[in-house]
Amino acid sequence: MEQDTDTVRQYIEEQAIKFRTFTGIQRPPPNAVFILVMGMTGSGKSSFVASCTGKRVTVGHGLQSCTFDIDIFDFEFEGRQIFLIDTPGFNDTNKSDAETLATVSAYLGTSYAQNVFIHGILYLHRISDNRVSGSAKRNFGMFKALCGEASYGNVSLVTTMWTDAGREDQLRREAELRRDPNFFGSIIAGGASLLRHGERGTDLQQLRDSALSIVRQLIVQCRPGPVVLLIQHELVEEKKVLDDTSAGIIVQSDLHRAFADYRKELSNLRQEMNRTAQSRKSFASGEAQEMAELKAEFRQKLGAVERERNVLASDLARLQQREKETLLSKLEATEQRFQSELERQEGHLRELQRSLQKAEEDSTGDNTVQQTVTRSKLQKEVVNAGKKVVRERQKVRRLKTTVDGVKEGILDGFSTSLSSAIVAGVGTAVVALACVVM
Secondary structure, three states: OHHHHHHHHHHHHHHHHHHHHHOOOOOOOOOEEEEEEEEOOOOOHHHHHHHHHOOOOHHHHHOOOOOOOOEEEEEEEOOEEEEEEEOOOOOOOOOOHHHHHHHHHHHHHHHHHOOOOEOEEEEEEEOOOOOOOHHHHHHHHHHHHHHOHHHHHHEEEEEEOOOOOOHHHHHHHHHHHHHOOOOHHHHHHOOOEEEEOOOOOOOHHHHHHHHHHHHHHHHHHOOOOOEOOHHHHHHHHOOOOHHHOHHHHHHHHHHHHHHHHHHHHHHHHHHHHHHHHHHOOOOOHHHHHHHHHHHHHHHHHHHHHHHHHHHHOOOHHHHHHHHHHHHHHHHHHHHHHHHHHHHHHHHHHHHHHHHHHHHHHHOOOOOOHHHHHHHHHHHHHHHHHHHHHHHHHHHHHHHHHHHHHHHHHHHHHHHHHHHHHHHHOHHHHHHHHHOOOO
16 A cells, blocks of 8 residues: 555656646647557557556556546657657447547647647557457547548558567458558558557567657658647537537447437337236236346436437537546545545554553563563554554655645646637647648
């Protein structure tokens, strides 16, 4: 727990600084390069980011429940400050596609509204997959809808999980991906590059060299300037609600189908219950319970679809407010979790102190060896527990200070970023920035 408290605090502080930079609350350095890292869950995004930064990124992913739903990592490279924005995949089992789209759109819309622009996009795909699955096609379709054709020239499609064994099959799959107009083909035709990560070996140095080479090539590829993603243009300049955007239409269509399917299944269940009730005077208790549970399950599914529809019916301001509330809730839950652990440790200390007091009261003038040993052991436990509580109190106080600072600085900035950027004139800044050579 001691390490966890400090780890969480450090993670919150680091992510808060990068969040402020990416969303324009704090102006990025002049040599900043922002790169989106996208792809399905399990495509190797974390490994790629770790190879670039030379740091473990799994810690950050494990702490996402504490703060932001995206991870931002930065490192210095050939005179530039590279920011890698690691986004969740649309096949995340812990989050619906509507929620993922809302999260990604909120951050991308906010950064663009504050004149912070994406220079390049990396889309990672496993070359080890024998075929392009339905999930992969869907994820890639969402990627295209988020980026838009105008940004294809700033995209690098990166295949991962290369191995020496089965290299011929991997090369064949790569050629198929390149030619497939419904997958990589259309993006490559629009100016995207197709690169391999880790094809020459999988030791740490080889992977680092490979990742940095890909970043270097993407920077050269993006020299004409940063891009405006389609989702950014739709939310900020066209002021669309999320379900009217190209990406939102895809998710909304899926929700319509799911809603219709659930309603049909619920209707069929009701008809079955009515037929059974008419043919018999009463249900067996087990049948009645099963029917009731199925009915409740379908209603829950319908309710979930309706909630996702409500998420999609949001403009950028509502998306920002949603992320603000989510972040606030996570920060408060994190703070409470460590406060509860501190209280548990304090309770344990009080129990030890009571046990020691009782042992001393029960002792007589003629102490037995066992009584002396017991008291000595309890005294050591009380001292150690007391030291642990003191350390944890200090760490929890530091965590609270950090959390309070994040609440005050980031949340206020998040909620005001859109209006301030629009007043400043987004369109003019885009034209000016597009002329800058990286």
